Amino acid sequence: MLAFSAHAEDVRVAFVAHEKLPSVEQLVEKTTSLLNVGSELRLLNEPPAAGWQSYSAVVLVGPQALEAWSFNDSPAAVAVFVSRDAVAAYRQQLASALYLEPPLKRQVAMAKSILGHDRPLGVLVQDKSQWKNSGLSAMPLQQSLVTPYFVDQYDNLNRALLDLLKNSHALVGTYDTELYSSTNIKNILITAYRQNKPLIGPSSAYIKAGALATTYSDIDDVAHRLSEILLTGLKEQVWPDADYNPYFKVRYNQQVGRSLNLLLPDADALAAQLAKGEREH
CATH class of the missing domain: 3.40.50.2300 (Response regulator)
Incomplete structure (x- = not known):
């Protein structure tokens, strides 16, 4: 072909x-x-x-x-x-x-498809410059129901996380190996699941650790x-711009889904739906 x-x-x-x-x-x-x-x-x-x-x-x-x-x-x-x-x-x-990594916008779209489009979502980021590079900063917060929480505006990561979980239905993870380090991830997951709030993403590697779902290539x-x-x-002799992969799959942690009493949509069907939405926009 x-x-x-x-x-x-x-x-x-x-x-x-x-x-x-x-x-x-x-x-x-x-x-x-x-x-x-x-x-x-x-x-x-x-x-x-x-x-x-x-x-x-x-x-x-x-x-x-x-x-x-x-x-x-x-x-x-x-x-x-x-x-x-x-x-x-x-x-x-x-x-x-x-x-x-998958684009944050795709992870948010997946979270909305799983949890409902009317559910507020929180994104933990180091600072405003990181949010500006996320691809979501142009979205009106009230309309998208996606709110960033800047770690540098709090005394520590835990305070930012607790504020996010208090006001959000889920935490959507960013591909930040410092923020989601092996040291932090256990604390993030334990804190989130104590409040019955899932972690979405930030990559396939976190599914085994306890994230609910992610898209991955x-x-x-x-x-x-x-x-x-x-x-x-x-x-x-024309090279495409550096970009995210338009081809991807959806992966779940079924055990986490059951513990949160969530009915997860078919992974292949959801991936196809998300990809179609991206092509149309």
Whole structure:
């Protein structure tokens, strides 16, 4: 479906990672099969003898590859498995990028579909600048029923969290590894569930810890979108802007849903509904 119509044999893509992980090898295999072009997985410390310019493009897999990459005299570089914040520092040097985390707007839409569109939701953020970058700051708070709580305006995280939970039906998590660190997450979840308030997101990794639901993109979804980015860039020499992945799934913690007496909608149907809503807007 995505194969190059001509000169595909001349196209070679290097996938660059700091180590050969099964997930990286799967990404290479799936993306290459969709594009039907030559590819090679190379480690950062093993540059090709002919130089990186022997490739048509490079895919930087993960933050280590992005941070260690020298953009001098290299072909077009696309970053994947990297957060929006990680990409921001290198945006001018990257041809494109696919953010690791789901957009907060999508997580909010999922929360509303699960809990009801008339339920107030709270978002915990470090400060106003983080909220400004969230993609939700332009929404009128009264109309959207989504309210940010700024940690830097409170004595500590706990006070901000308690204020949020008092006024919200759920906490929608942001992809902030400092705020939702392994140290904080246990306290956040215990505090929320004592008040029968669920945590939505911030990523699939938190489902096992006790988050109720999240949207996420698996290897197939990343390969799907990455192949589209590479196809557009290499064929048309116009690279799509760095963005969130439009292909994603919904994942639940069914045990948490039962403990909160929630009837969770079908995950596949909800993902399709959310994706349709995004395409229409």
